[in-house]
Amino acid sequence: xxxxxxxxxxVICKSGTSVKIECRSLDFQATTxxxxxxxxxxxxxxxxxSNEGSKATYEQGVxxxxxxxxxxxxxxxxxxxxxxxxxxSSFYICSASRTSGGTYEQYFGPGTRLTVx
Amino acid sequence: xxxxxxxTSMDCAEGRAANLPCNHSTISGNEYVYWYRxxxxxxxxxxxxxxxxxETNEMASLIITEDRKSSTLILPHATLRDTAVxxxxxxxxxxxxxxxxxxxxxxxxx
Numbered sequence: 001x002x003x004x005x006x007x008x009x010x011v012i013c014k015s016g017t018s019v020k021i022e023c024r025s026l027d028f029q030a031t032t033x034x035x036x037x038x039x040x041x042x043x044x045x046x047x048x049x050s051n052e053g054s055k056a057t058y059e060q061g062v063x064x065x066x067x068x069x070x071x072x073x074x075x076x077x078x079x080x081x082x083x084x085x086x087x088x089s090s091f092y093i094c095s096a097s098r099t100s101g102g103t104y105e106q107y108f109g110p111g112t113r114l115t116v117x
Numbered sequence: 118x119x120x121x122x123x124x125t126s127m128d129c130a131e132g133r134a135a136n137l138p139c140n141h142s143t144i145s146g147n148e149y150v151y152w153y154r155x156x157x158x159x160x161x162x163x164x165x166x167x168x169x170x171x172e173t174n175e176m177a178s179l180i181i182t183e184d185r186k187s188s189t190l191i192l193p194h195a196t197l198r199d200t201a202v203x204x205x206x207x208x209x210x211x212x213x214x215x216x217x218x219x220x221x222x223x224x225x226x227x
Contacts, residue, residue: 004160032213043204044161044217093160097213104149104208106215108160 002028004096006109013084013116020080021112023094029074030096034106035067038091050077084116119144119207126222135192137221139205142186147210150181152190154201155220161204164190195225 003026013019023033032051036044048069050056056069068080077096081088091113097106122140129135141150151166165172165179167188172179178191192199204220 006160034214036217043219044155046214046216049214091158095160095215103166104210104213105163106213107163108153111158111160113158 002026002096002098002105002107004094004107004109006092006094006112008112009110010113011115013114015085015116016083018080018082019084019114020078021092021094021114023077023079023096023109025075025096025107028096028098030098031074032097033071033077034095034097035069035077035079036093036095038093038111044093047079081114084114086116089114089116119148121205121207121218123203123205123218123221125219126224128224128226129192129195131197131225131227132194135195135199135223135225137190137192137203137205137223138187139190140187141205141207144185144207145209148207149210150179150188151206151208151215152177152179152203153206153215153217154199154203154223156198156201161217164203166208195223197225197227199223200225 005024007022035047038044047062048056048058050069050071052071052074058064071077093111095108119141152164153161155161167179181188202220202222
């Protein structure tokens with residue numbers, strides 16, 4: 001399968017600072033990338049969908065000014081958590097999708113664990 | 118996308134087949150059934166997907182009932198590394214958003 005990477009794998013930051021997380025599709029061009037958030041013992045919750053060169057589409061309840069998404073190329077999307085607070089501490093996971101041979105495929109990154117102190 | 122229902126947890130002995138059920142009684146005709154799993158503190162991993170026919174790959178088999186209202190993921194020879202949360206997800210053809218439910222926490226016991 002295709003490989004999606006995230007950087008960093010974990011980050012600790014102080015309350016009020018901003019954190020940027022990168023998501024890269026390493027061996028394919030992704031038509032769309034997605035950002036998810038997962039709190040302990042809970043399932044993944046979709047935050048936003050982004051297409052290269054256009055504005056991201058945010059899910060209901062997700063603040064677009066707080067979670068800035070930039071999708072600069074077909075292989076890179078970034079999520080910036082602005083003015084982070086302890087309640088933003090979570091596991092952030094990105095995924096990248098493509099259609100190959102008529103089959104829709106979505107591959108996930110390894111996740112980034114954010115801790116805000 | 119159809120709502121899917123899965124048991125909260127299951128146990129299976131190492132070396133035995135693990136059969137994970139999923140109900141999707143409201144699935145539409147052009148809706149695929151996707152299976153992913155998530156090992157602790159990792160991103161989800163794609164396992165298999167199908168529409169009507171049974172499917173098999175190197176990881177698992179997917180058995181879909183004729184009326185498509187339910188399916189079963191089969192791990193033929195479970196190992197300890199198969200311990201994970203398994204998600205059954207319906208995805209309409211042409212759609213892209215995977216919506217994760219609570220999944221089944223599968224524990225493989227030695």
